[in-house]
Amino acid sequence: MDTAYAPRPRAPRVPVGLRAPFSGRTWREFLYLCLSLPMSVLMFTYAVAVIGLGAGLLVTFLGVPVLAGGLAGSRGLGAVERARARGLLGLDVADPEPVRPSKAGLMGWIGSVLKSGVSWRHLLYSLLHFPWAVFSFVLSLTFWTVGWTLLAYPLYRWIFPAYLGQPGIQLWGDGSGNGVYLDTPAETGFAAGAGLLLVLAGPWLIHGLTQVDRIMVRGLLGPSPLATRVTQLETDRGVVVDTAAADLRRIERDLHDGAQARLVSLAMDLGLAREKLAEDPQAAAKMVDEAHGEVKIALQELRDLARGIHPAILTDRGLGPALSALAARCTVPVEVTVDLDRRPAAAIEGTAYFTASELLQNVSKHARATGATLDVWCAADRLMVLVSDDGRGGARADEGTGLGGLAERLAAVDGLLVIESPVGGPTAITAELPWRG
The missing domain is CATH 1.20.5 (Single alpha-helices involved in coiled-coils or other helix-helix interfaces)
Incomplete structure (x- = not known):
């Protein structure tokens, strides 16, 4: 039997927990925490200096431009932090809105900077991030280095008696030569086991610490909601x-x-x-x-x-009769079910009608289906329109296609288009619209 094209058995994958200490994400996040300390020291020092100098000079006119310049510098440091988070944490935070002076000239720019909430949030980040950076740096570095040090202890234990004049790692000593050492094989194995547990738990600790950084960067350095x-x-x-x-x-x-x-x-x-x-x-x-x-x-x-x-039947009688008339003109038999106890807003009703019309046109032109269904109902103050068919499938909302344009039109009214269309069918496309009745 020729098995040249037979699928080869897949090698068993290493569990995620065992791969995590060696993954690139773990080490990038650990590097982020290590770099956070010097960055936070720089930003905290800068923020304190700006606040102190600006507040001290407020008795004169110089305090206002000094404070505005300091806020502008905080935005620059925030851009560095966003770039660091993007490169090491994979966190893509959009740049906040730029300062738009209300009037031309230096005074207009100063006033806009001082009134900008984004600028003050950047300064607040510089103050709040410093204590967190110190805590996360000390915890992650201690946890990570102790774990690897204990795990590798059997490999370098010979250094202690050969070069340091002691049998192993000293856990306790009184300074007169008496102490507790990890020198027996059992104690060495116990230390390595404890190190293994710390190494395996380290990636989860590091990831948890960086989650706080992600929240701070996204909430304080990104654009406002x-x-x-x-x-x-x-x-x-x-x-x-x-x-x-x-x-x-x-x-x-x-x-x-x-x-x-x-x-x-x-x-x-x-x-x-x-x-x-x-x-x-x-x-x-x-x-x-x-x-x-x-x-x-x-x-x-x-x-x-x-x-x-805009069909007159939609205005006069609502979605049910209008969609029934629409389905009657489709080249594919369509079963219509409309379960609405009241009418939505006229604009939403019209959008739902034309959405169903375009979806049924796609069924007629492209699906090669023998039958379709059109269901309309209300769920949690959302108008749902579902068009499904038994055609060939493969419908996609790529840019430039009819479905892509339909998705954009629905998004313009806070709507959503969900496409489930595997190759070979069947196809189910759901449009979700706000009710606004």
Whole structure:
């Protein structure tokens, strides 16, 4: 039997607890704690000097610019701390919002720095981080070095009788030659075992200590939650504006290429029919009959266009009937279930409708499915829309795809799009929207 392409048995993996003392993350975090002491001494000294000098000079005008300059320097030291946390802890904290002077000139910049909460949080970090850095440095260094020293004790115990004139590590002594030493094989093994326990527990201790540093860096040196929210809202507003502009261009294109072109052709046909009315009444009547058919088609295109903007049935009767009518036009049989005891806000209702419309269009165009379901319900003040099908799967929300654009539109209203679509199917896409009823 040829086994050249048979899967090879995987070698047993080393347990995480045994690998942790040798992992790169542990040693990077330990290096971070070791470097925290000199950095915190520098930052604490700087902060005390800035506060003392600035407060002492407040009796004169010089205290204000000195304090503002000191706060600006604290922001610079905070940038170094963020870079250190990014490189050694893998903590990617965004830079806080820059100082935006309320008016031009030096005084405008000084006033903006002094009113900036970010600047004062950086100064507070310099003061608070110092005692924690001293504690974490002493604890981690002692724990880590003692653990490795005891673990390696059987390897270097011979040094004590050969060069130091004592049988082993001295645990206690009175200075006159009497003492307790780790010199027997049992005591040596016990010391190595204790060192092994400390070495195995060291990574968890180090990781726990750095978790506090992560909280401090993220909370005091990062952007404020309000500024983050403002930035997110600005981004969402840009998405909404772009989406609205794209919808307007689509409506203009549909009107120009569809109903408008058909109405222009209709006007020309009616003009020809009027000219032939006296000469050839039968031909004119035939042309009027064809124009009547064109009018019906133009009206249907206008109805479809109006339905794409905002269907009247959604406004009049709500999501249930609107989604049922939407599912009836899908090329794939769709089972609709709507469980709502009240209507959400009109904007959320419209977003849910167009989300379901786009998802059903994807089912029709790409899924190669034989059936689909559309479920809508309310859960914890969130409107849930679930579209699932038995198609080929593989749906993704990569940038530039329809699902990616839909996810951005939902995010603009604090919504969420969750895609579960393994290759081969089935596909289940859930849209979660705020209720805002």
